[in-house]
Amino acid sequence: DADVTQTPRNRITKTGKRIMLECSQTKGHDRMYWYRQDPGLGLRLIYYSFDVKDINKGEISDGYSVSRQAQAKFSLSLESAIPNQTALYFCATSDPTGANYGYTFGSGTRLTVV
């Protein structure tokens, strides 16, 4: 099994619909992140969580919300999807105290809003 699992892998949804992207990890890391990737813009941070009770906005949090249900689970919601939220979304985890500090990424969710 992958260390970081994202579901669904691909999703097409209509404008105005609510959608949830899910992320679960088996790394035992406290820190989890949601990024979106757009061509030419790199990865931009949406939300991050340093532990179960900690939620922080990233640089582009408008239109998104998150829920940290447990150490292993971090969900991203689009309350009312709009076309410019069409992107590739990545979840990541990290352990800054570990000798091998760096992100472990999930395989991504490709979201299309029509």
Added chain:
Amino acid sequence: AQSVSQHNHHVILSEAASLELGCNYSYGGTVNLFWYVQYPGQHLQLLLKYFSGDPLVKGIKGFEAEFIKSKFSFNLRKPSVQWSDTAEYFCAVNALGDKIIFGKGTRLHILP
């Protein structure tokens, strides 16, 4: 605030050519530096990282990067590229304990 600047958005090389991708960051304190690679249709994978010590860091697949503190740079190099190196490369930086900030990426296309 931290930021990362990658000099080239798109690089095209022939096989066996040498590669250098530029990366500069802005942050006055101690940082960790990373290069990630994303092959077509895949997620990001760590190529190499610098935490401390020898500023010349060797990574997987023959890549290396040199941290030059005075220039706030962390350029990625490979002496001889292969067609399989076609991918997008991201430089990233974080201040200790903080989140990682990514550059906008460089698309590398290797001609066979």
